[in-house]
Amino acid sequence: MRRVLPPVIVGILALILWELFVTLGRVAPFILPAPSAIGAQIAEQRRNIGEAALASGANALIGLIGGTLVAVLAALAASRFLVLGEVSIPFAAVLNALPIIALAPILNNMFESTSSVPRRLVTGIVVFFPVFLNLLRGLREVDPVHQELMRTYAASGWTFARKVRLPGALPHFFTGLRQASSLAVIAAVVAEYFGGLQDGLGARITSAAAFTAYPRAWAFVAGACLLGLAFYLATLLLERLAMPWKQRLTS
Amino acid sequence: MTAVVVDNVTKVFNRGRSDEVPALTDVNLTVGDGEFVSLIGPSGCGKSTLLRLIADLIEPTSGTVTVAGRPASQARREQEYGIAFQQAGLFEWRTVRRNVELPLELRGVSKAERRAKAEEMLELVGLADFAGHYPGQLSGGMQQRVAIARALAVQPPLLLMDEPFGALDEMTRERLQSELLGICAKTGTSTVFVTHSIAEAVFLSGRVVVMSARPGRITASIEVELPSRDEAGRQAPAYFEKITEVRQALRS
Amino acid sequence: MIAGLAVAALLWEGYKAAGDPEGTVLFGVRVLPRADDLSMPHLWTIGRRLADPEMTGGRPVWLVVLQACLFTLGITAAGFAAGTVIGLVLAAAMQRFRIVERGLLPYVVLSQTVPLVALAPLIAGWGGTLMPPWATVSVIAAYLAFFPVAVGMLRGLQSPSAGGVELMRSYAAGWWRTLVKLRFPAALPYLFPALRLAGAAAVVGAVVGEISTGTRGGIGRLIIEYSREATSDPAKVYTAMLGAALLGLLVAGAVSLLELPLMRHRRHVEVATL
Numbered sequence: 001m002r003r004v005l006p007p008v009i010v011g012i013l014a015l016i017l018w019e020l021f022v023t024l025g026r027v028a029p030f031i032l033p034a035p036s037a038i039g040a041q042i043a044e045q046r047r048n049i050g051e052a053a054l055a056s057g058a059n060a061l062i063g064l065i066g067g068t069l070v071a072v073l074a075a076l077a078a079s080r081f082l083v084l085g086e087v088s089i090p091f092a093a094v095l096n097a098l099p100i101i102a103l104a105p106i107l108n109n110m111f112e113s114t115s116s117v118p119r120r121l122v123t124g125i126v127v128f129f130p131v132f133l134n135l136l137r138g139l140r141e142v143d144p145v146h147q148e149l150m151r152t153y154a155a156s157g158w159t160f161a162r163k164v165r166l167p168g169a170l171p172h173f174f175t176g177l178r179q180a181s182s183l184a185v186i187a188a189v190v191a192e193y194f195g196g197l198q199d200g201l202g203a204r205i206t207s208a209a210a211f212t213a214y215p216r217a218w219a220f221v222a223g224a225c226l227l228g229l230a231f232y233l234a235t236l237l238l239e240r241l242a243m244p245w246k247q248r249l250t251s
Numbered sequence: 252m253t254a255v256v257v258d259n260v261t262k263v264f265n266r267g268r269s270d271e272v273p274a275l276t277d278v279n280l281t282v283g284d285g286e287f288v289s290l291i292g293p294s295g296c297g298k299s300t301l302l303r304l305i306a307d308l309i310e311p312t313s314g315t316v317t318v319a320g321r322p323a324s325q326a327r328r329e330q331e332y333g334i335a336f337q338q339a340g341l342f343e344w345r346t347v348r349r350n351v352e353l354p355l356e357l358r359g360v361s362k363a364e365r366r367a368k369a370e371e372m373l374e375l376v377g378l379a380d381f382a383g384h385y386p387g388q389l390s391g392g393m394q395q396r397v398a399i400a401r402a403l404a405v406q407p408p409l410l411l412m413d414e415p416f417g418a419l420d421e422m423t424r425e426r427l428q429s430e431l432l433g434i435c436a437k438t439g440t441s442t443v444f445v446t447h448s449i450a451e452a453v454f455l456s457g458r459v460v461v462m463s464a465r466p467g468r469i470t471a472s473i474e475v476e477l478p479s480r481d482e483a484g485r486q487a488p489a490y491f492e493k494i495t496e497v498r499q500a501l502r503s
Numbered sequence: 504m505i506a507g508l509a510v511a512a513l514l515w516e517g518y519k520a521a522g523d524p525e526g527t528v529l530f531g532v533r534v535l536p537r538a539d540d541l542s543m544p545h546l547w548t549i550g551r552r553l554a555d556p557e558m559t560g561g562r563p564v565w566l567v568v569l570q571a572c573l574f575t576l577g578i579t580a581a582g583f584a585a586g587t588v589i590g591l592v593l594a595a596a597m598q599r600f601r602i603v604e605r606g607l608l609p610y611v612v613l614s615q616t617v618p619l620v621a622l623a624p625l626i627a628g629w630g631g632t633l634m635p636p637w638a639t640v641s642v643i644a645a646y647l648a649f650f651p652v653a654v655g656m657l658r659g660l661q662s663p664s665a666g667g668v669e670l671m672r673s674y675a676a677g678w679w680r681t682l683v684k685l686r687f688p689a690a691l692p693y694l695f696p697a698l699r700l701a702g703a704a705a706v707v708g709a710v711v712g713e714i715s716t717g718t719r720g721g722i723g724r725l726i727i728e729y730s731r732e733a734t735s736d737p738a739k740v741y742t743a744m745l746g747a748a749l750l751g752l753l754v755a756g757a758v759s760l761l762e763l764p765l766m767r768h769r770r771h772v773e774v775a776t777l
Contacts, residue, residue: 010606030628097703098751099710102723105730106740145340148308153357154328163353167344186618193624193715194727202621206715209624221621228617245344245385 033215041219049223056200060188063123071131079139096129104194126187130179138172181235185228254441255282260314276466289452297467332409333402339394341386348382372400392423461500471500544738568746575721582644583705590652598660627716643712647704655697659690
C-alpha cells in the first residue's frame with residue numbers, strides 16, 4: 001500500500017488540477033482539452049481505438065520480435081568473433097544516436113506505401129540497437145572467478161558459453177529488451193507520421209488533430225499509452241519468468 | 252605418493268615487456284598426501300600465483316609443477332583437485348544444489364547420482380535445508396560454504412583454497428575453519444590454503460609456508476603441532492608460540 | 504568505422520546489382536525491397552545530387568540541407584537545454600523529498616514506456632498562440648530529453664554511500680552543501696550517459712516534432728518534402744537523410760565534448776534508464 005498510494009494520490013490530484021485548470025481557466029481545447037472531455041471520447045471511440053491499437057500493436061510486436069532475433073544473432077556472432085565486436089560496438093553506438101525513425105519515408109519508397117512492411121522494418125531497426133548493445137555487453141562481461149572456475153573444470157568453449165556466458169548475459173538482454181519494447185511501440189506509432197499505410201494509432205492522432213477534434217486525438221494518445229504500457233508489462237512478466245532467481249531475491 | 256611437487260618454479264608476468272613483473276623466483280614446495288599446508292605472506296609475495304600454478308590456471312615461466320604424480324595440466328583435465336576462491340563465485344541463476352552439481356554435470360555424472368552427491372555435500376557443510384534456494388538469498392558465509400561443498404563434490408584428492416574465508420567476519424570464519432578441518436579429516440584430502448591471517452594459518456595447518464615479496468620466494472617452513480584443533484587448541488600455549496614464530500618469520 | 508561504412512556501401516551497391524528491381528514478393532508480401540534506381544539510387548547519384556541545385560537556378564542541395572540541419576540543431580539545443588534543466592531540478596527535488604520521489608518516480612518511469620512523442624501533433628496547436636511555432640518543436644524535444652536526465656540524475660544523487668553522507672553530516676554540512684560537495688560530483692558518471700540518451704531523444708523529438716507540427720525550415724520537414732518528390736527525384740530524399748544523420752552526430756559529439764573535461768580520471772558506470 002505504501003508503495004502504491006503516493007503515485008495514485010498524485011495521479012488523481014493531477015487529473016483534478018488539470019480539469020479545474022482547463023474549465024476554470026477557459027483553456028481552449030486546442031491548447032489542452034479537459035480530462036473529462038478526453039474520457040468521454042475514449043468511451044465513445046473505444047472500438048476505433050481498439051482497432052487502431054491492434055494494428056499498431058501488431059506492427060510493434062512483429063518489429064520487436066524480428067529486430068530482437070536479428071540482434072541476438074548479431075550479438076552472438078560479435079561475441080564469438082572478437083574483431084567483429086570491436087568494429088561493431090562503436091558503429092552501433094553511433095547509429096543509435098541517429099534519428100532512425102526518419103528512415104520511414106525511404107522505406108516507404110523502397111517497398112510500396114500500402115504495405116505494413118516499412119513500419120515493421122523501422123520498428124525492427126529501432127529495436128535492434130538496444131538489444132544488440134546490451135546483450136553484447138553482457139556476453140563479453142564474464143565474472144573472472146567464473147572464468148577461472150570453469151578452467152579448473154577443464155570445460156570446453158561450448159560448455160562455457162552454454163553454462164556461463166548465456167545465462168550470465170540474460171539480465172543485460174532483458175535490460176535491452178525493456179528499452180526495446182517501449183521503443184517498438186513508439187516507432188510503430190510515430191512511423192505513421194511519415195506517411196505510408198494509415199491504419200494505426202499514429203494516423204488516427206494526426207487525422208483527429210487535422211480535424212481539430214483535439215479531445216479525440218488525446219483519446220487516441222491515451223490508447224497509445226495503454227499499448228506501450230501493455231508491451232512494457234509483458235516484457236517485465238517475461239523477464240520474471242525467464243529469471244526466477246531475480247524474483248526470489250526481491251521477495 | 253605426494254599430492255603436490257613444485258620444482259624450481261619461476262614465474263614472470265609480462266615477460267619481455269616494459270612492465271615485466273617477477274612474481275616467483277626458484278620456488279620449491281612439496282605437499283604430502285593428506286597434509287594441510289598454508290601459504291602466508293605479505294600482499295605481492297606471490298602466494299596466490301603459486302596456488303594458480305598448482306591449479307594450472309597459469310603456467311610457470313620455468314620449472315615444473317606435478318600434481319598427484321602427473322603434470323599440472325593433465326591433473327586439471329582429470330579434475331584431480333577442487334578449488335575455492337575468496338569470492339564464492341556461485342552462479343546466481345542456479346539453485347544451491349545445482350551449483351554444487353555443476354562440476355559433476357561437466358564430468359557427465361548421471362542426474363540421480365549428481366543429486367545424491369550434491370545433497371551429501373550440502374549435508375557436510377550444514378546447508379541441506381537450503382538446497383532449493385538461490386545464492387542471492389544466502390549470507391556471505393553460507394555462500395562460501397556452498398563454494399566449499401562445490402569444491403568437494405568431485406571428491407578430489409587435493410583441495411586448493413585462495414583466502415576462502417577472507418571476506419567473512421571473525422565468528423563465521425572460526426566456525427568454518429573448524430568445519431573445514433572436520434571435512435578434511437573425514438575425507439583425507441590434501442589441502443593447500445592461501446591466507447594472510449597468521450592465526451588462521453597456524454590453527455588449520457600441519458605446516459605453514461612463509462613467503463616474502465620482491466622477489467616472491469619461500470623464506471621459512473614451520474611445522475605446527477597442536478594438542479587439539481578445537482576451542483581448547485586455540486587457547487593452548489603451543490598455539491600462541493607458533494603464532495609468534497610465524498610472525499617473526501614474516502618480519503625477518 | 505571507415506571499414507564499417509565501406510561494408511555498408513558495398514552491401515547497398517551489391518544488393519542493387521543482385522536484387523530484383525521489383526523486389527522479392529513472397530506470399531503476396533514484398534519481403535525484399537525494390538532495387539531499381541527509383542527506390543535505391545546509386546550512392547554516386549546521391550553524392551552528385553548534393554552538389555546540384557535544389558531547383559533549377561536555386562541553391563545547391565548540400566547548402567539547403569546544411570541550413571536545415573543548423574535550424575533543427577538550434578531547436579534541438581533549446582529543447583535539450585530546457586529538458587536538462589527541468590530534469591536536474593526534478594531529480595534534486597526527488598532526492599530531497601522522499602514523498603516527491605514516491606509520488607512522481609513511477610510516472611517518470613512509466614512515461615518512458617509510453618509513446619508520448621505521439622502528443623507531438625497536439626502540441627502543434629500551441630504554435631502561434633502560446634509561443635512561436637518553432638518553440639513548439641523545442642517543447643517536444645525538451646519533453647523527450649528530460650526523462651533520461653531526471654532518472655539518471657536521481658540515481659546519481661542517491662549513489663553516495665551512507666558513509667559519505669554521514670561524513671558530511673559530521674562536518675555539519677546542510678542539504679545544499681552536501682548536494683554540491685558530495686552528491687553532485689558523485690552523480691556525474693551517471694549524468695553523462697543520461698545526457699547522451701537525452702541528446703539522441705531530443706534529436707528524435709525535434710525531427711518528429713517538425714513533421715507533425717509542420718514547422719518549415721528544419722531537416723524533419725525537408726525529409727517529408729523531399730520524400731514527396733521521390734518519384735521524380737529519388738536521390739533527393741537521401742540527401743535529407745544524410746542531413747538527419749549529421750544532426751544526430753553533431754548532437755552526440757557536442758554532448759561528448761561537454762563530458763571530456765569533467766570526466767577525466769573518473770570511473771564510468773552503466774546506466775539503464777528503465
